[in-house]
Amino acid sequence: MKRTLNKYLIFSFLLVFGMSSCEKNFLQVTGSGTTLETDFYKTQEEFFQALVATYDPLQWGGTDGWTMLLGLANAASDDTHAGGSDASDQPSWVAWDMFTLNPDLGPQSGLWKKNYAGIYRANLLLEKLAEQDFLESDFVNRTMAEAKFLRAYYYFDLVRLFGNVPLITSTLGADEFSTQMQVPPSEIYAQVESDLRDAINTIELPTTLPPDEFGRVTQGAAKSLLGKAILYQNNEGRMLEAAAIFEEVINSGVYFLEPNFGDIFKTSNEFGPESIWEIQYSDNRPGDWGCCFASGPTNQQTEGNYNIQFFGMRDYVGPTYATGWSFCPVSENLATAMQSDPRFQHTIIDGNALQQQGASYSPGYQNTDYFIRKYAPIADEAATDGVLELAWKNNIRDIRLADVMLMAAEALVRGGGDEGAARGYVNAIRLRAGTIPISGSGQDLLDRIYLERRFELATEGHRFFDLVRTGRAAEVLGDRGYVEGVHNVLPIPQTEIDLSGSLLQNPGY
């Protein structure tokens, strides 16, 4: 008996006081129901999912409020006003429209976080790709090229929106959160160019895609963005370099001008012959109102394009269109200027004409009775499931051939290149539009190119950036409150300055 007891005692002592030896293992639980970051990135499928997540922020429009760049950039330009139901509907949109932005007011927080979320995912993916040793090199190289394109794309938006931003090319540790400093725009552009050149030099990055891969990065998209990034740096000495890159795209044989201008923005014509880079939206992930408004870099559940709902006519009853929220009413200025241009009807909805046909809508804030046509909500294209306001499937034609041709023409003229070729690009576009060719050279030609950009690309979100980068913003937007040297960029979000303790506000804010 005694013996047994002693054994029992010893056993129990071991049980309790010997626990320390195995407590490390005991307390190490492999998360059940959740995948640890350290356990992910183990298969090609998982890497592909990480790549998808890197594309995901492209389509975000609900970070810190409604912050869709397309609509916002229209409001900031002279193409449209901010609109909405009244001045207090979306104060941050009105603030950019009227240039009453301040560090706490404006769309800057959402635009900042969205792009840095994309950069974080790209950085993480690139790090994980570099760490692994089991994937096939074809997959690795293409994924790396796409990730670099996406990182460049997000940085390009950041640099043109904010000017001075921190350059982060790896995931940050907690001790690095408060040590980040802004760098001059040139360093960001250098990173953008370098990432894009890496992508372009990746042989696995395809020139054309099979239909089931439409929407992924191509050589054409990377080259177009590279040319654009060079153009935006305003270095006349590099204009011919940009032009050459654009011409590579134009002459690649992959892209053609859509014969009929009016067809470009039909949803049935997504990834048409002119399309180089589209932001994909779809209605196949219905959501509800609770889904989509994150106050930080996180997930947006629906795949819908919120711009479409914004641009529609408020309380609209009538043919063709679905009702919307009357944002971005087209300015009288644009409507008047385009009055005799054949592209008017495909660019601008004439509300008065619709009303004469018996349609009705409620006039919103800054109503002009002109509305955006290219991204208008079409009743037949509405989602059939979920909250349809949040599920418009219209892709954003972010880079299309006409844009690239006009950029090529601009670069040629500014760089002292072949003006005949430049006129040729412009006139090809005018011919397609159904209007007469232009002539002229030098500054006159350049001005005609800029005007052509305005008409061809109206309400596509390019105008504000074109005005700023070519130094014409004060002249055109001055009466709206634009001040050169201040409103070229948005204020750095005040919360970023507060939380980092190391960022500096942009001048003038």
Added chain:
Amino acid sequence: MNFKKLLSSLFLVASGFSLAFAQISVTGKVTDGSENLPVIGASVFVKGTDNGTITDFDGNYKIDVPEDAVLLFSYIGYEDQEIAVAGQSVINIILNEDIAELGEVVVVGYGVQKKSVVTGAISKIKSDDLESMPISRLEGSLQGRTSGVRVTTSSGQPGAGSVVRIRGTTSITNSDPLFVVDGVPIEGGIDYLSQGDIESIEVLKDAASAGIYGARSANGVVLVTTKKGKEGKMEVNYNSYIGIQNPWKKVDVLNAREYGILMNEASVAAGGSILFENPDELGEGTDWQEEVFNKNALIHSNEISFNAGNERSSYFASFSFFSQEGIVSPDQSKYERISMRMNTDHKITDRLKVGNTLAYSRVNGRGVAENTEFGSPLGRALNLDPLTPLYETDPDVLASSVFTNFPVVSDENGVFGISEYVTSEVLNPIAALAVQHGKGWSDKIVGSLFGEWEIIDGLRFRSSVGTDLAFWGSEGFTPVHYLNASNRVDINSYGRSQNRGLRWILESFLAYDKTFGKHDINLVAGGSAEQNAGRGIGGSIQDLPIDDPADASLTFPNDPSAQSFYGFEYDDRLISYFGRATYNFDSKYLLSVVLRTDGSTKFGDNNKFGFFPSVSLGWVLTEEEFLRNNQIINFLKIRGSWGINGSDRIGTDLFVSTVGGDRNYTFGLNDDLFNGVSPNAIANPDLRWEETTQINVGVDARIFKRITITIDYFQKNTRDMLLGIAVPGFVGNVGPVGNIATMENSGFELELGFDNKKGPFTFDFRGNISYNQNEVTFLGEDKEFLLGATFSPQGLQITRTTPGLPIGYFFGYQTDGLFQNQGEVDAYVNAEGEPLQPLAAPGDIRFIDLNQDGIIDAEDRTIIGDPSPAWTLGFTFNAEYKGFDIRAFGQGVMDVDIYKATRRFDLQMANLTADALGRWTGEGTSDHYPRLVMNDPNRNFSRSSDFYVEDGAYFRLKTLQIGYSLPTSVLEKLKMDRLRIYVSGNNLFTLTNYSGFDPEIGAGFGIDRGIYPQARFYLFGINATF
């Protein structure tokens, strides 16, 4: 008796009843020690048998006993005495008055202590206090019976849990105390315990008492000890009651005529038309509360227990059945529990003990939604117009397209009415209940097994294993139905879930007790390992080819796309080492030190183990010369404690970075959706427990022999409460959860007892009152406040948490009466002379421009009430006279507010409570209830304001019970030891100014969205002992 013998032999592991000895006859007299009077009715028993008698009117007794017997003399209010017969034939006994509550022991973690030398703040509830109280869950046993514990029943729904707060709300994360039953921590399903199985409940309130539970002690610890077998003859206890329950209150709402008049008024005031031409002809209309409430709902309980033992073994075994119908919709709101228990203790050798506890319970419950504006039966009853009939009988309506085209709901009495006026979730409540077919169940097996070896005298080694194995699940069938335009189901569905969880805990410790002269030491040192793991699975199937819920099954071979499943797993582990050293000198100077360290899977890699020290001191002044044998102050102890407690209720996997999906993007011409995966948040390897530091000073005293007083003052500071850390946006991901926020609680507690234990009239009164003040002190650099609860689809913010204010205070505009005339509206201007409320008209609420910035806007909202009561009080009173007894128990709170959010203001035609009849209708008619106007331009109702806040104080007579115990002479004939019959009324009256259904609102932060009220019960019951 054969039956009992059979049971004895069944249950006893070892039998050691004494064999027959020669019988002798003993006589004697029992007298009172202080007054030298005979003690009448004292019991005289041969120890360990049921051979006994009682003293007569002169205190004399006579009993035949074996020569070597030991006689046990006992009487209520006196200390027991044992005398060995040893051949004596006359034994006179003097019984001493029992003031020995001080000799009483209390259970502390890993041991017991004499109450007189306890240095912490511990409250105890004994089984006697709970007998024949119709309490369905353990939490109810805690309500009102001790100081420092606030228990608010979630609702009156059968089986509803309670919110238990020990010394206030300790954390913004989770403030639920730790429940430990016979050494097994129980989280979830504490209702498995049957009331009759509970021997005692100890509430460890201060840091030093709770500290032995380390990382789980910050919210206080409730130790439950179940009954054990007693040495002696077998005792059978049978307790039973049956009763009926009814709602104690209806809320006055408008009848159809009044509704018509007021809706007309509101419509016309908004420039609309008359809605009801002749409201006077509308009559009473439907009384929805009458339809929803259930009359005479049944409640009954039956418990039977057996216990016996000898010097080797003892057991306690019980079986019980409890059933309660709801006072709302008895088919959909009910609760049943079957439980059984077997506790045994055995002495293997003089130095080795083993024992076990084992309980099984099964709970079946059905519940209706409660306290929500989105579809609870009572919320609907308050909001649905009285014009809608329960059953639609109008042939024109029945022929309308809604009734002919849609699957409207009906029962054997007809087709349920559908409101024309009130929409959204405010449905015909009876129709909505008719399509609700959900139920839940649980099976729980809780057991423990221990062995204790006394290695040398005073040194014990104890090892135990405890398990809590639970199975639970639910199922529900939703038939095809149409309730109104926004509440219809076109495809039926059936879902079921089944879950299993196992918690096990392995503990071993050494305990050493030794007395050297006047030095008394007690040491405990040990460790434990614990795992709480579980998994569950649920599935659903759509479009079943059936209508009857009884036919619902998951086995229909439906298309896979019509089937879905989900599941979960969890696995939390804890490793702990603990020690306690207690020392007292001459029972006069007391010291206790507790150390515990806990390692948890919930803590980050950089903080895997937490360390929780505490210390407490005491000084028994009545042991000093100057107070010894003082006739006024019989006992006086001053004590104080300090300690650090932790809370590990912080969620699992918060410190690691996990990845999540649904970061989707579409590729391809056909918009093919691809799943994107990325990390959910930045990791925080520093994540750790929340920590509470508490100091306590207290006094325990007994004066005039009969009055006991316990006073405590405490201050509790909680820090490291979990909140999300905001990180700069350029980091690119959501910040981690971190240990950030701080909070303070302070308060004092008073427990008072007064008893008279000397017959024939005996009574005891115990009262307690507690004061608690809560203040949130810090929420991080980046947050000014935390959003709290909202109301209505508009998401009106109605609670907030802000540093400097109590947690979850009510938030909104302050009001200043009503505008009585246009002049007052016009005169309400800012410094610039601009109207402050440009949309107001006479009869509208005047909101206060609190920040005086000249406009009334969201910035003017402030604290308008506090849902946490400052004062909690309770009392019990028991008295007995010649077999009759009376038991009363009451409980209440004071200095507390309720936010009455029962009306869906967003639905303009929703019914109103009767106080709307006192609305403003002209100058001087009301200064509180604004005019009624449909579009409400001044937003009288659609702003959160103090208009909605009411005084929530109440005092409730929870139980009043009158019983009669049969005299011994009758009992002897019945061969019974005790038979008591009683009638009992519960919730007989409630003192409150609150106008809603019930001021006791446990679920939902003091917001009444149509709470399921407590029922008023009338019971008849018996307690019998054989």
